[in-house]
Amino acid sequence: VWLRNKLARAIEHQELFLMYQPLISTKTGRPVSLEALLRWRVDGNLIPPDEFIPIAEQNGLIKSIGAWVLQQAFIASKKLNETHPGMIMGINVSLLQFQDEHFTQMISSLLHSVDAQPEYINLEITESAFSLEKHLLLTKIKQLQEMGFMVSIDDFGTGYSSLASILELTTNAIKIDKSFVDNLDTKGEIIIEAVIQIANRLGQHVVAEGVEYQWQADTLKQMGVHLIQGYLYAKPMTWPNLLQYLDEAH
Ligand code: G
Ligand code: G
Ligand code: MN
Ligand code: NA
Numbered sequence: 001v002w003l004r005n006k007l008a009r010a011i012e013h014q015e016l017f018l019m020y021q022p023l024i025s026t027k028t029g030r031p032v033s034l035e036a037l038l039r040w041r042v043d044g045n046l047i048p049p050d051e052f053i054p055i056a057e058q059n060g061l062i063k064s065i066g067a068w069v070l071q072q073a074f075i076a077s078k079k080l081n082e083t084h085p086g087m088i089m090g091i092n093v094s095l096l097q098f099q100d101e102h103f104t105q106m107i108s109s110l111l112h113s114v115d116a117q118p119e120y121i122n123l124e125i126t127e128s129a130f131s132l133e134k135h136l137l138l139t140k141i142k143q144l145q146e147m148g149f150m151v152s153i154d155d156f157g158t159g160y161s162s163l164a165s166i167l168e169l170t171t172n173a174i175k176i177d178k179s180f181v182d183n184l185d186t187k188g189e190i191i192i193e194a195v196i197q198i199a200n201r202l203g204q205h206v207v208a209e210g211v212e213y214q215w216q217a218d219t220l221k222q223m224g225v226h227l228i229q230g231y232l233y234a235k236p237m238t239w240p241n242l243l244q245y246l247d248e249a250h
Helices: 002-008 049-059 062-083 095-099 103-114 127-131 134-146 178-182 188-202 214-223 239-249
Strands: 016-025 031-042 045-047 088-093 121-126 150-156 173-176 205-209 227-229
Touching (some): 062 088, 095 103, 095 121, 095 127, 173 188, 178 188
Parallel strands (some): 088 121, 121 150
C-alpha cells in the first residue's frame, strides 16, 4: 500500500528515470541499439521494475507511467540520432498498455509532439502478448509497423506461445530469453538453434539477452544471432554515461 501510494506520485515527484543498455552487433562488434530500462528512486532507495511494474499494472498506473516512458525514450532517441544516426531505441511495452484500445492513438500523438523518427524505435512486447486474441494482436502489430515502428517479441520462449504461433509472428525481431542463454552449455543451445532457424526463415532478427561471458557471445555469434545484450559488453547506464560510452565506442 505504501509503495502504491508513492508510485501514484512518482512522475510528478520526478522519481522515475530511464537507464540505457547497449545491444552489440555480432557483425561489427559495435553498439547499434539500446534498451530503455525504467528505474524508480524513492527516498534514496532504488526499486527494481520487477517490483513496481506489477503494482502499476494492477492499479492502472501503467498507462501514465508507460506513456511517460515512451515520451522520455522518444526524446532520447531524437537527441541520440543527431549524433549517432541510425541508433535504435528499444522500449518495453507492457501487455496492459499494448492492449489498451487507445494505445496506437496515444503513441501516434506522442510521436508527433516529440517529433521523433519511428524507424529508429523498437517496441518490445513480451511474449505474453500471445495471450491476446490473435487477430487483435496481429492487427496492432501491423498498425504500429505502418506507423514506421519496429516491433519485437521480448523474453521469447518463456511464455504463452506455442511452436505454431511463432510462425505467425509478423514482428521485426525476436529476443531470446536470458534463461536459454544461461543454459547455453546444456540444452539451451538446442532451443536457440531452433529459434534462429525459424527466425531466419521468417526474416526476423534474433537478439540474445543476458550474455555475461565471452564464450557465450562467441557461440551465439557463430550460431547466427544478430544482436547481443548483456553485462559482458555493458550494463544499463545513465544518459550521461551512455553518451560517453557511445563516444568511446566510435
Ligand atoms: O531493468 P531490469 O533489467 O531490472 O528490468 C527488469 C524487468 O523490467 C525486465 O523484464 C524489463 O522488461 C522490465 N522493464 C524495464 N523497464 C520497463 C518499462 O519501461 N516498461 C515495462 N513495461 N517494463 C519494463
Ligand atoms: O525486458 P527484459 O526482460 O529483456 O529486460 C532485460 C533485463 O535483463 C533487465 O533487467 C536488464 O538489466 C537485465 N540484464 C541485461 N543484461 C544482463 C546480463 O548480462 N545479466 C543479467 N543478470 N541481467 C541482465
Ligand atoms: Mn525488454
Ligand atoms: Na527479456
